[in-house]
Amino acid sequence: METNTTTLAEYLFARLHQLGVDSIFGLPGDYNLQLLDYVAPSRLHWIGNCNELNAGYAADGYSRIKGIGALVTTFGVGELSAVNAIAGAYAERAPVVHIVGTPVRQSQESRSLIHHTFNDGEYERFDRMQEHITVTQAILTDHRSAPAEIDRVLQQCLLHSRPVRIAIPLDMVSLHVPKMLLQTKISIPLATRQPKIEEKALKVVLDRIYSAKKPIILVDGEIRSARIMDEVDHIVKSTEWPTFTSGYGKGLIDESLPNVYGVFTPQLKEFVDSSDLVLCFGPHFSNTNTFIFQTVPKEEITIAINATSVQIGSEILRDLPANDFLPQLIGHLEMDKITKYDPKLVHPKSVEPPAVSDSDLVTQAGGFWHRISSFFREGDIVLAETGTAAYGANEFRLPPKTRLFKAVTWLSIGYMLPATLGASLAQHDLIGRSDYHNLLEARTILFIGDGSFQLTAQELATIIHRKLDVIIFLINNDGYTIERCIHGRDAAYNDITPWRYLKGPEFFGAPSEGQYAAHTWEVRTWGDLDKALTDERMLNGKGVRMVEVFMEKLDAPSPLDRVLDLQILREKAETIPA
Amino acid sequence: METNTTTLAEYLFARLHQLGVDSIFGLPGDYNLQLLDYVAPSRLHWIGNCNELNAGYAADGYSRIKGIGALVTTFGVGELSAVNAIAGAYAERAPVVHIVGTPVRQSQESRSLIHHTFNDGEYERFDRMQEHITVTQAILTDHRSAPAEIDRVLQQCLLHSRPVRIAIPLDMVSLHVPKMLLQTKISIPLATRQPKIEEKALKVVLDRIYSAKKPIILVDGEIRSARIMDEVDHIVKSTEWPTFTSGYGKGLIDESLPNVYGVFTPQLKEFVDSSDLVLCFGPHFSNTNTFIFQTVPKEEITIAINATSVQIGSEILRDLPANDFLPQLIGHLEMDKITKYDPKLVHPKSVEPPAVSDSDLVTQAGGFWHRISSFFREGDIVLAETGTAAYGANEFRLPPKTRLFKAVTWLSIGYMLPATLGASLAQHDLIGRSDYHNLLEARTILFIGDGSFQLTAQELATIIHRKLDVIIFLINNDGYTIERCIHGRDAAYNDITPWRYLKGPEFFGAPSEGQYAAHTWEVRTWGDLDKALTDERMLNGKGVRMVEVFMEKLDAPSPLDRVLDLQILREKAETIPA
Structure with a gap:
């Protein structure tokens, strides 16, 4: 019968497919086999990995290119082997969906002493452990709220570009749920105008851009997760300002451009310090991405475009998502007001x-x-x-x-x-x-x-x-x-x-x-x-x-x-x- | 100078060596390299593994034969890869010491944005995650209490036969601590007599043993972790009663003995049910160790000797450590009062x-x-x-x-x-x-x-x-x-x-x-x-x-x-x- 319902498993996999997942990673296990029955029929390629850590790493790699990645593991033994990969996805902002097949609700509720537990009837330990390394979690227990729960965590995954976990008891996989929600694709929620903050940010940033005599651009790795690669590319090309990347940012802009000079190393610190404006996109100033903090630009000359805020010197203007703010900035930018600046650096090429x-x-x-x-x-x-x-x-x-x-x-x-x-x-x-x-x-x-x-x-x-x-x-x-x-x-x-x-x-x-x-x-x-x-x-x-x-x-x-x-x-x- | 102090690292490794660790597993990492300098001088063999999960599994395997095992990993990336192994050691009672080299205290206290973190200054996530899979933990921060902390967790490791975690900041490795405690070896604390409970247990158990006409013995896997393998061996040999093992117990007693009939499978359920006493040692009744609960003996005919209690039917007499209670039971057992019982079973041999x-x-x-x-x-x-x-x-x-x-x-x-x-x-x-x-x-x-x-x-x-x-x-x-x-x-x-x-x-x-x-x-x-x-x-x-x-x-x-x-x-x- 053609109905307006689908199974919970099909709902989940349809959502992933809508978001761009074509291949899904993982290993079979006793608590996810029935879930895996739905992978191929949902037009997803099942990529069986050799172990769960590898599956997690693979999903992370996939997500950094494709904007989202997913893996399926089994309760306890499977999911725990993946935690290091999930933690890495958290640290470096890779949007990974970790789906864990869990025991049937009857086993969980009766605290049955089954395998892949500690034989003590405690079923929530792994939920607690995974909370530390995921942005949010859905532990599905009721079919009425399950679709909305799935949608919620997937949206959080995209919004933060960080991992989430969905736990599905084996006996819920085939439950029927309404299809209707699938008609609306999940996306990152639009920014709501915050007129005062936005006006201030635009004014200060434009003023600084127009008044800069020796400006440079620093591109860091969080432009990927903030989803502003195109905007940054546009600014680099249109200003023609001297541009560097961090190690993390390398490869996110076209470094064959004549004004892109490769990685900002400590040897360049003096030059960068002598500038009067560092327009820094997607900063991620860990010790290992900054030559042990040597290449963090001086705060007083830096404007940092973060995922959800603009930092001007020491002042942080929040609630300005970069993928909303940057198009506005570009819209307002009058190119004839900006300095041409060619410090005659040697191009790596x-x-x-x-x-x-x-x-x-x-x-x-x-x-x-x-x-x-x-x-x-x-x-x-x-x-x-x-x-x-x-x-x-x-x-x-x-x-x-x-x-x-x-x-x-x-x-x-x-x-x-x-x-x-x-x-x-x-x-x-x-x-x-x-x-x-x-x-x-x-x-x-x-x-x-x-x-x-x-x-x-x-x-x-x-x-x-x-x-x-x-x-x-x-x-x-x-x-x-x-x-x-x-x-x-x-x-x-x-x-x-x-x-x-x-x-x-x-x-x-x-x-x-x-x-x-x-x-x-x-x-x-x-x-x-x-x-x-x-x-x-x-x-x-x-x-x-x-x-x-x-x-x-x-x-x-x-x-x-x-x-x-x-x-x-x-x-x-x-x-x-x- | 010959002194009465030693370094913290040497103290820890000396303790492990005293307890029977000759080989120690793990991988080097930025936050444990200096710690590893002390391994070989402490007469421990360093076994460099290919990855941390494997190191954890190896330490578990080692501990089940040797009574204790240890591994060294590095903060975050290393320790998280090992969690599945540590969890398994918890579930199946393997006494594993997980030593984690952590960043210097200055980095932690200043919430420095360093590698192997989430770049957010939060250093305690991994501590929290590991709490779910270890019996106890020591996070060393002060050299004055560090030796006692180490001793405490090692004793808990032995007592529960389950994993513990010791986190050592890199800058504490070489701190001086008193040697004195090393003169007293760590051991499982002795049981204190609980006269009433003990008398009752001995009386009931002996009465049931003497009155049994069709007794059998069931040996399960927790006799290893309860450290009563010798006592069980003695009882099996001296009573000559028909003896079975669980899958977990197989290999813990000599199954070439004429009264040891291999694994208790569902085919034997009827025979076991027809007995009037099942003396069960070290029970571990998970679904996978009992053919999905089919081979759990009937409660009313069972006396279970657990690690720290004796269960007679549905009554649990606690605070009777098995490695203390069993020698007493054996001491009181008058062999001429027990039934000879030979049900003419076919021996697997x-x-x-x-x-x-x-x-x-x-x-x-x-x-x-x-x-x-x-x-x-x-x-x-x-x-x-x-x-x-x-x-x-x-x-x-x-x-x-x-x-x-x-x-x-x-x-x-x-x-x-x-x-x-x-x-x-x-x-x-x-x-x-x-x-x-x-x-x-x-x-x-x-x-x-x-x-x-x-x-x-x-x-x-x-x-x-x-x-x-x-x-x-x-x-x-x-x-x-x-x-x-x-x-x-x-x-x-x-x-x-x-x-x-x-x-x-x-x-x-x-x-x-x-x-x-x-x-x-x-x-x-x-x-x-x-x-x-x-x-x-x-x-x-x-x-x-x-x-x-x-x-x-x-x-x-x-x-x-x-x-x-x-x-x-x-x-x-x-x-x-x-």
């Missing part, structure tokens, strides 16, 4: 990497991160895992329409490989919707250290199985080099077990022949690297390609190299514990 | 497995779990992962002095491989202390499904690297067979990616030659199995050996086979969601 010869070993000093940039193409998603790769990524020269993931604040090693799966699937799904820069194919390129790779290595199997166009540069520097730089450069605890990394694709099930056969390269010299990068299978191949790049174990990019020098000085000055 | 021929495919019905038992030796630790392996393990015939790990209540797939690492290291450490059944070598044998293996596969690298004598039987049945039995037997969400499992040892760095070269076997028929089990490299080899056993994807042991039959019946009766 015009810098040549150091000369090397083919037989030289690949090193940081030889400009690995800079040189590899010639390999990047429009449409690539590039990921650089926490560690030397993330610092090295500051040296990347990214073409237009690329995106970069790199370590920001959560810095959970192991994140980037499953995030590569998620980002690559998002790219694939966007191409499927003809919504990816008019491109019909695109690549996802991961740079990851050997230590980090080991934490979540098995997710390579999912990447292979899904036939995704993923290229992995694994930096084999024999352990946790970033930790060696900080402390214990020769300590055994910074060692890892030695793997035969290039056997990975074979072990994880890559085809041995055909167009998705996995290809691997071992790189020790610049000549090796050149050969790998110009190999036809690399340039025009399909599926997973993997390059193992060997580097010395203490070869680290700036500023890790200086951190290492400080450690050595400290060791000379101190007695080491016996 | 006298049952022959079904006849098969060498060319037949290996199947459950062919008696895989039974037949493989001939491979076991005294001193082996055998582990059977959640899924078909755990149910199949009920069929094992275990020699004396073996131990079995199998799914109980937490049932987190992925647990068993890292637990194998932990158990094997505990075995190795006990042999090193000449405290392992007078054996100079022993093996650890894992049975694991392909689905479960994928969750934590990388920990095989650590097993290989540590040259542990581990034999792995990987059941390749093409996905999550246990879930297929429950629901969705043909559903894609119960599929996994196909790996080349036997390439694992090579990928994870096993030597290609020498005495620790990894050897692998592929088994499809009984003849293949026989060849593998009688191979000299299997029988007398060293290091990791791995056998891939192929089975049909719906070939499951009892009672999963019946669960599958029910699903098929249900499908015939119901409409499947479109």
Whole structure:
């Protein structure tokens, strides 16, 4: 019968699909199997991950490209394995929907002693734990309010660009609920005019913009979650003011523009301090995103456009959502009143990497991160895992329409490989919707250290199985080099077990022949690297390609190299514990 | 200078070493590096794991053999990855000490926006989350109380046989604290006599024992955590009463004894119900440990010896710690007053497995779990992962002095491989202390499904690297067979990616030659199995050996086979969601 009702599971999945979820991550478990029956019929691709942490990371990666991501886990054992990923999504504002299949209400209400509990009849522990790492939660217990509850948490997920959790008892999955609400799509609520605040903000910001003689723009990573990337792009292009990004902001604007000078490093502090206006978009001033607070611009010259407020010096004008305020600002901006300011900075594109010869070993000093940039193409998603790769990524020269993931604040090693799966699937799904820069194919390129790779290595199997166009540069520097730089450069605890990394694709099930056969390269010299990068299978191949790049174990990019020098000085000055 | 002080880190590690920790698990991280400097000097072996979940599982496995286990993680990103393992240790009573290195107090107090936080100055979220899964916690902030705090939580860990958490700010690691307390070892506090309760309990229990005509003994898994394995062994041997175990209790008593009849399955319910006394030790009546409550003995005939109470029928006499009460009971027990009871049950040892021929495919019905038992030796630790392996393990015939790990209540797939690492290291450490059944070598044998293996596969690298004598039987049945039995037997969400499992040892760095070269076997028929089990490299080899056993994807042991039959019946009766 055609009715005006649907099942609760279908309602949830229809909502996710409306919001842009095409692929959903997770693992089956006793308390979510019936829920999973509804995934494929709801036109969602089920991506079975190898474990729940990886599923969480993948959903996070997906959400940063697609604007929303989702995973399904099972009560207790499943959801707890994902908490680190959910916490990371909270810290770095990734809108992830965590759906947890829970035991039937009869078990819960009767405090039955069942598996995946502590055998003590207490069912709410995991709810309590997850509250600390999600913006809001829905624990569904009544079909009458369930659709509205789902809508509420999904809207909060979008609004805050942070994770939410929905717990569904197994016996509610197939309950009937009205379809009607589905006719209205969920969206971020519109801002209501706050005339006084808004007028003040516009006036002060415009005055400062017009009076600035030496203005600069600083683009940080929260422009993604505040959903103001287009507006910032417009301002950068139209003002032509000198523009920098933070590490987190890198890849969110087109850095091939002549007025975009790459990452704001401490070397540039003096120049930035000498300006009279820093227009800062989406600031996220953690120690690791600011070279330990060295690149936080001086408050007195800064106007910060935050997700929901404008900060002028020390004054915060709240309740001005950036995606509402910026269009107004742009509307009012009279371009003939602004300064042209060209401080004659050297553009990163015009810098040549150091000369090397083919037989030289690949090193940081030889400009690995800079040189590899010639390999990047429009449409690539590039990921650089926490560690030397993330610092090295500051040296990347990214073409237009690329995106970069790199370590920001959560810095959970192991994140980037499953995030590569998620980002690559998002790219694939966007191409499927003809919504990816008019491109019909695109690549996802991961740079990851050997230590980090080991934490979540098995997710390579999912990447292979899904036939995704993923290229992995694994930096084999024999352990946790970033930790060696900080402390214990020769300590055994910074060692890892030695793997035969290039056997990975074979072990994880890559085809041995055909167009998705996995290809691997071992790189020790610049000549090796050149050969790998110009190999036809690399340039025009399909599926997973993997390059193992060997580097010395203490070869680290700036500023890790200086951190290492400080450690050595400290060791000379101190007695080491016996 | 020789002083009467030591550093806080040395104090903690000295305490752990006193309690029997020889090996400690974990990963380095920015907030624990300085702490790790003290591990090796404290005579502890640092076992660097591939990720924190695995470290937690390994510490759990270690603790179940050695009586205590420990891991070190870093604030936020590290500790959160371990929570599922810590929760499992809580559910199944494994005494695990989780040590977390946290940021320096200055960062915490000033609410500095540093990495591994949510960039909001809130440092206590993770403390709050961990409270739900640990018995008690110490958050060290003052060196004067720190040693006593450490002692308090370690004692609680032992007392409850459940996990605890100790958070140490990086800047407290090297603070000086008095050594004096170290002279008194930490132990479980002695019971104080509760004369009235005790007399009543002894009288009633002895009366019931003396008057029983058809008594039986049921040994469950909490005799390990209640630390009454020796007492139960004594009672089983001296009464000669018919004895069964739960799945959780299997391997905790010598099942080669003539009066020990293996696992209490629903088939035996009628027999057990017809007895007039069930002496039940260490009960843990979760659904999964009781065939969905079918094998919970009738309350009116049951005397349950719990960790801290004696339950007679429905009456609970509390404050009688079992490891104090049982020695008293044994002291009072007059053997000439008890019934000899031999109900002429068939002993599992006298049952022959079904006849098969060498060319037949290996199947459950062919008696895989039974037949493989001939491979076991005294001193082996055998582990059977959640899924078909755990149910199949009920069929094992275990020699004396073996131990079995199998799914109980937490049932987190992925647990068993890292637990194998932990158990094997505990075995190795006990042999090193000449405290392992007078054996100079022993093996650890894992049975694991392909689905479960994928969750934590990388920990095989650590097993290989540590040259542990581990034999792995990987059941390749093409996905999550246990879930297929429950629901969705043909559903894609119960599929996994196909790996080349036997390439694992090579990928994870096993030597290609020498005495620790990894050897692998592929088994499809009984003849293949026989060849593998009688191979000299299997029988007398060293290091990791791995056998891939192929089975049909719906070939499951009892009672999963019946669960599958029910699903098929249900499908015939119901409409499947479109």
